[in-house]
Amino acid sequence: MVAEQSSKKPFSVTLRVWRQAGPTVPGKFVDYPATNISPDMSFLEMLDVVNDELTKKGEEPIAFAHDCREGICGTCSCTINGKPHGPGKGVATCQTYMRSYREGDLILVEPFRARAFPVIKDLVTDRQAFDKIQQAGGFISVRTGAAPDANSIPVPKEDADLAMDAASCIGCGACVAACKNASAMLFVAAKVSQLGLLPQGQPERDKRVLAMVQTMDDAGFGNCTNQYECSAVCPKLISHDFIARLNRDYMGALFKARFRPTSNAAAGGA
Amino acid sequence: MAKLESKVPSGPLADKWQKHKTEIKLVNPANKRKYEVIVVGAGLAGSSAAATLAELGYKVKNFVFHDSPRRAHSIAAQGGINAAKNYQNDGDSVHRLFYDTLKGGDYRAREANVHRLAEVSVNIIDQCAAQGVPFAREYGGLLANRSFGGAQVSRTFYARGQTGQQLLLGAYSALSRMIGQGAVEMHNNSEMLDLVVVDGHAKGIVVRDLNTGVISRHSADAVVLATGGYGNVFNLSTYARQSNATAIWRAYKRGACLANPCYTQIHPTCIPVSGDYQSKLTLMSESLRNDGRIWVPKKKEDAKKDPASIPEADRDYYLERIYPSFGNLAPRDVSSRAAMRMCDEGRGVGETGLGVYLDFADVIKRLGEPVVRERYGNLFDIYHEITAENAYKTPMRIFPAVHYTMGGLWVDYNLMSNIPGLFVLGEANFSDHGANRLGASALMQGLADGYFVIPYTLGDYLAGQKPGSRPKTDAAEFKQAEENVSSMTQRMLANKGKEPVSHFHKRLGKIMWDHCGMARTKAGLEAALQKIPALREEFHANVKVPGSADTLNQSLEQAGRVADYMELGELLCRDALTREESCGGHFREEYQHPDGECKRDDENFGHVAAWEYQGEGKTPLRNTEPLNYEFTKMSVRSYK
Numbered sequence: 001m002v003a004e005q006s007s008k009k010p011f012s013v014t015l016r017v018w019r020q021a022g023p024t025v026p027g028k029f030v031d032y033p034a035t036n037i038s039p040d041m042s043f044l045e046m047l048d049v050v051n052d053e054l055t056k057k058g059e060e061p062i063a064f065a066h067d068c069r070e071g072i073c074g075t076c077s078c079t080i081n082g083k084p085h086g087p088g089k090g091v092a093t094c095q096t097y098m099r100s101y102r103e104g105d106l107i108l109v110e111p112f113r114a115r116a117f118p119v120i121k122d123l124v125t126d127r128q129a130f131d132k133i134q135q136a137g138g139f140i141s142v143r144t145g146a147a148p149d150a151n152s153i154p155v156p157k158e159d160a161d162l163a164m165d166a167a168s169c170i171g172c173g174a175c176v177a178a179c180k181n182a183s184a185m186l187f188v189a190a191k192v193s194q195l196g197l198l199p200q201g202q203p204e205r206d207k208r209v210l211a212m213v214q215t216m217d218d219a220g221f222g223n224c225t226n227q228y229e230c231s232a233v234c235p236k237l238i239s240h241d242f243i244a245r246l247n248r249d250y251m252g253a254l255f256k257a258r259f260r261p262t263s264n265a266a267a268g269g270a
Numbered sequence: 271m272a273k274l275e276s277k278v279p280s281g282p283l284a285d286k287w288q289k290h291k292t293e294i295k296l297v298n299p300a301n302k303r304k305y306e307v308i309v310v311g312a313g314l315a316g317s318s319a320a321a322t323l324a325e326l327g328y329k330v331k332n333f334v335f336h337d338s339p340r341r342a343h344s345i346a347a348q349g350g351i352n353a354a355k356n357y358q359n360d361g362d363s364v365h366r367l368f369y370d371t372l373k374g375g376d377y378r379a380r381e382a383n384v385h386r387l388a389e390v391s392v393n394i395i396d397q398c399a400a401q402g403v404p405f406a407r408e409y410g411g412l413l414a415n416r417s418f419g420g421a422q423v424s425r426t427f428y429a430r431g432q433t434g435q436q437l438l439l440g441a442y443s444a445l446s447r448m449i450g451q452g453a454v455e456m457h458n459n460s461e462m463l464d465l466v467v468v469d470g471h472a473k474g475i476v477v478r479d480l481n482t483g484v485i486s487r488h489s490a491d492a493v494v495l496a497t498g499g500y501g502n503v504f505n506l507s508t509y510a511r512q513s514n515a516t517a518i519w520r521a522y523k524r525g526a527c528l529a530n531p532c533y534t535q536i537h538p539t540c541i542p543v544s545g546d547y548q549s550k551l552t553l554m555s556e557s558l559r560n561d562g563r564i565w566v567p568k569k570k571e572d573a574k575k576d577p578a579s580i581p582e583a584d585r586d587y588y589l590e591r592i593y594p595s596f597g598n599l600a601p602r603d604v605s606s607r608a609a610m611r612m613c614d615e616g617r618g619v620g621e622t623g624l625g626v627y628l629d630f631a632d633v634i635k636r637l638g639e640p641v642v643r644e645r646y647g648n649l650f651d652i653y654h655e656i657t658a659e660n661a662y663k664t665p666m667r668i669f670p671a672v673h674y675t676m677g678g679l680w681v682d683y684n685l686m687s688n689i690p691g692l693f694v695l696g697e698a699n700f701s702d703h704g705a706n707r708l709g710a711s712a713l714m715q716g717l718a719d720g721y722f723v724i725p726y727t728l729g730d731y732l733a734g735q736k737p738g739s740r741p742k743t744d745a746a747e748f749k750q751a752e753e754n755v756s757s758m759t760q761r762m763l764a765n766k767g768k769e770p771v772s773h774f775h776k777r778l779g780k781i782m783w784d785h786c787g788m789a790r791t792k793a794g795l796e797a798a799l800q801k802i803p804a805l806r807e808e809f810h811a812n813v814k815v816p817g818s819a820d821t822l823n824q825s826l827e828q829a830g831r832v833a834d835y836m837e838l839g840e841l842l843c844r845d846a847l848t849r850e851e852s853c854g855g856h857f858r859e860e861y862q863h864p865d866g867e868c869k870r871d872d873e874n875f876g877h878v879a880a881w882e883y884q885g886e887g888k889t890p891l892r893n894t895e896p897l898n899y900e901f902t903k904m905s906v907r908s909y910k
Contacts, residue, residue: 022821045549054816055825056770056814058816063824065337068345070550095652121821128338130338131340131456135447135450139402139444140401140402142397142401147393147400148396151413154411157409164430170435194404200402
């Protein structure tokens, strides 16, 4: 975390914001003054104030994605001064506070940039590629009502805790925006690891990792070259160690897929 | 006059749901694919319903205004989910969970619904564990529990301070699986703007694509709304900024009754307001009250002092003092009002005097900082981000904030509204929490409705509808609904006003909080009923909505939602004014016991008030459904 302002005195900054009217038109940076900013304001509240001023002047406000404003929904998605989610460690844009900035600062605000996340308008991007990856295998196939008693399958606490670390992913896409290859490996690794660490996730473990990685590649995300920018900007501090786990699962599954005998059931069975 | 038949099955309380399940009609498996079901919303209730109905074989279309179903605000629930598993061997049972929930709701919920909720609670935990929800576990590998307000057993399952996130991602994974199989047609960035009723039955919706502005019509054999609560009518709340009441409000204007809108939950432990620009309030999970102790200074003159300088003898741990048997775990409404009383006495802390301390010094001394960090670390981090204060060293400052709405669209035991074919699940309906919801019960209800109730009760309705009989989208009713939506949009954009939408939302929120917040009076509510229509007029005359209709336009989205709040706020105040008693989240100052507790009037108000729209500018009709307590006695709720 950068040094914080100690005083509560209002101050002013200049925003240099990416404006793009739609997916197919070129965008550009435009400067806007943000005046009378309280250090206790969140970054998004500062944008609210700027937008209200724009509206009063009859101009179109800056479109930006946001919802819960408490760092859990994964909707907010700005890159601020080149860093996805801004200067703080382990926080989303909505949890970035203006006390991180000083009078006179120039703040560059742009959308998450990646081929797989096309811009919809201004700072809003389309991240549905993440949903597609989930749909390919980010689940355990259990029909409602078919589950055994929850305590019938014990899970070692260490595994459950590690699975929870991975599961805390909010699907924001900062990992992709930070990566020079626009790789979604941390995102995919988190889900693959969560389910792979639990006994309930074993039956589909190989199938899952192969399907999710294939879909990730098809969506236009790049590969991992071990720079770890992803985990550095992750608002939930998800560790890049999970990428190693993903690679291990992937290699194992590929190998087994090649040598696994096929059962008659595939041909219809009895 | 709407017909409000609760359709509660006969027979002993504990047998009703089982008996009902065996008696209701079924749709044969080959016919299921001939039915289309629209589910609006993808929070816990919506995504669990969409996934489960698709598993059964129905053709499901799921609409959500978010860019992904995983963003729904269920994701923000922190503390946990209740279930009567009795894994702790501490005397829990379905009956106890039923009783605690009913009592917690101040005897204003339907007995049979609450019992069903307690029954299926155990299946929810099984389902979620099987989906890979990483619940907290003990060293032996079995599930861990914690305690929550309003209960004397430990029955809350949790996943750190992110239980809602994990349960939602579980439901989202089930939904994703069905989308991947082509069994659910997912419509992201799609906001429902009207309900289509054909021959008295709900048969479709009109939707605006938020990215392109395209308005489309969708027909179905039944419509399921799971669109959450209306707490943002107060502007400042713990809701997500985009959470809104538009779907339920537009359904109300098409004839669905809205029940008990005045039952609003004010959560006692939120981070206090810091300025006018504030866009939301952040909750500090109730689970913190397991270990944190709430206090204010005994003397007014100490309120502005550094808390560390106030000696133990000069602190008033008021919840422990007033409610010795529940202490810091008194229910939410009780705790919130107690905090307000302390602040009214001038003993509130912080810059604004609107705050009380939540102090962890004792537990840190007893168990050490690492244990506290493991239990609540993420919450302490959130607190630090927002306030720049370290709660391991100095007590948190907390204050009540709007958090949940127990009221919602009226539904019968089958979760069907008074419009046949319109089903309402989760926070959007009114059914299970009475006048106050206990902690860790919202997640339970959302998933109970979606996973275990609607899959049965929807079939009962559809079995009576001929397959293939749903209307085409070129029917007159669809055309009229689309025109209604387009004209609203055009009106907003053509307005020659000067002020942004937020200006009006803030003013409405202030009226609501001042006159219809934690303590309500006849005079205050009457004043609100004067002020809101005037503000509404001003809003329509002077709101400025820049941009156009054919692109992403967030001002336009917000304008439509605030226009609905301007009407809903008035109904909320009207309901609060008419309910001349205090119960749970509805506190009328005129009706209280000498110690400041709620004074209910079971004889005159032991009923559900379900409001029916009568047309623009007309006073809505107040229908009632009597609450018949067959198995429990409506008693005075005491936590002392």
